[in-house]
Amino acid sequence: MLFIAMSVVWGVPYLLIKVAVRDIGPAELVFVRTALGALLLLPIALYRKEVRASLRPWLPLLAYTVVEVGIPWLLLSHAEQEVDSAFTGLVIAGVPLAAALIARERLSGTRIAGLVTGLAGVGLLVGFHGTTGGPVPLLELLGVVICYASGPLIIERWLSDVPRYGVSAVSLAAGALLFAPFVAPGLPSLARTVTLRPALAAVTLAVVCTALAFVLFFALVAEVGGVRATVITFVNPAVAVILGAAVLHEKITPLTVGAFVLILAGSFLATRKKISEEPAEKREPAAV
Template sequence: MSRRGWILFVAMCVVWGIPYLLIKVAVREVGPADLVFLRTALGAVLLLPIALARKELRASLRPWLPLLVYTAVEISLPWLLLSDAERYVDSSFTGLVIAGVPLVAAILARLTNRDEQLTAARVGGLLVGFAGVALLLGFHVGAAGPVPMLELVGVVVCYAIGPLVIERWLADVPRYGVAAASLVVGAVMFAPVAVPNLPDLARTVSPAPALAVLGLSVICTALAFVLFFALVAEVGGVRATVITFVNPAVAVILGWMVLGEDVTVLTGVAFVLILLGSVLATRRKAPARTPATTPAPVPTP
């Protein structure tokens, strides 16, 4: 990769590794629904001008039904479940469970596309990865209860469905338009519940949760979309997905350093199993080498 590609890659690993820490701080005083509304509304305010300037918003609204589904499974529902679960579990634990997204995505890809082959290596990767997730959930369910565990499983499933919706129905829709429109729709969904609570929040919330909400909205939402689209354009979509394997490590390190969360041998074993399983489960055969006399195809940005 180019130097710019590496800079964008490292930036994305950090930007999408810190939301779990910020959510943990924010939900101390901000309710889950209020947090999702503030994050989507502030993020939309920042991304809408970009989408409008690029004239991408109108095109993103035409496939309105897939857009609603994408908003529900990629933003509204997972962010709500994630915020509620983190009231009871550590941010580092959350980050490790979310690392199981590629495992579920591999299964869904096979169920929705017959060309996706589950080789012995990929099946083995699924078993290893899910063993790591089960190890985590099994040792934490007693302390936090089953509800947060089920919520995190729901987040993993939602995050695995989102890319499939993009690939099947929104692949040709401009990226900034989809991002801005989905944030607007998400804010509208939570406005009836959250808006009446805003005056009380403004009076009672302390600086740390307020800054966490601001960081989630500006850095982990608006800036994250801009950086991710730039990363995809620079290194391609396949390489860009590797950040999925690095984000959990960032979440664990930050949870340990900033919040004093426990990092045990179990944490390390589970992370290795999930990481190894995800890599094996998402591997594909290398494409056939193009003959020297045939010009290589130009990748579509």
């Protein structure tokens, strides 16, 4: 049940972002998401006495906040003003491929085959669907992929011993503080003009897909371990595609399905050796 819940919870954000950005600007949406998420997670982190330990490595924590929260959430929200949520979810499925390249570990024949297969899927997807919103959204999504692939590496190298509730709560609070000076003056006007559906999408994104998602993920790791928990990374894009088609009537073509299969197969092969060797507590999927 936890696995199903996580697959849905981290597959839904692409749909919610697409709805929210109809009335809410990208920076404002990131602020709402981080601020509400921090308000919900900070009490848990304080109760577990994890905040102080999370603040000690403040520089890696700040870097993690920028790379895993600030930049990718802003780029993701801006890109979805132009492209479909299903397309976004499929591009983000390439995160394990980017992580395999960034880690610069010795590549076996299986992992090389996985990288080639996955990149072929991304190329197929971009070649036939990437011109819809122009080159800028595509570059933004590629930036999100790089950020999401880099964030866990920061945790692995500098924050592996830091309590995870503390990291999540403090990074969300730091993200809200970073965006507050830029969006706070316009929040009263936004509150008067935003319509119901985008407002509900933004709140759901913050409460369910951010705060609750972290709680469920830690519970899943406790039940099955970090290695098996990362399998949700391969299911989230499918949820994004299905919801995009069912709710927003986004088009799914045979090429989309083919690209999705190639990306998943490539991601599995490219990360297979790494997953089998890494300690469970050092693995984390990207947050969307």
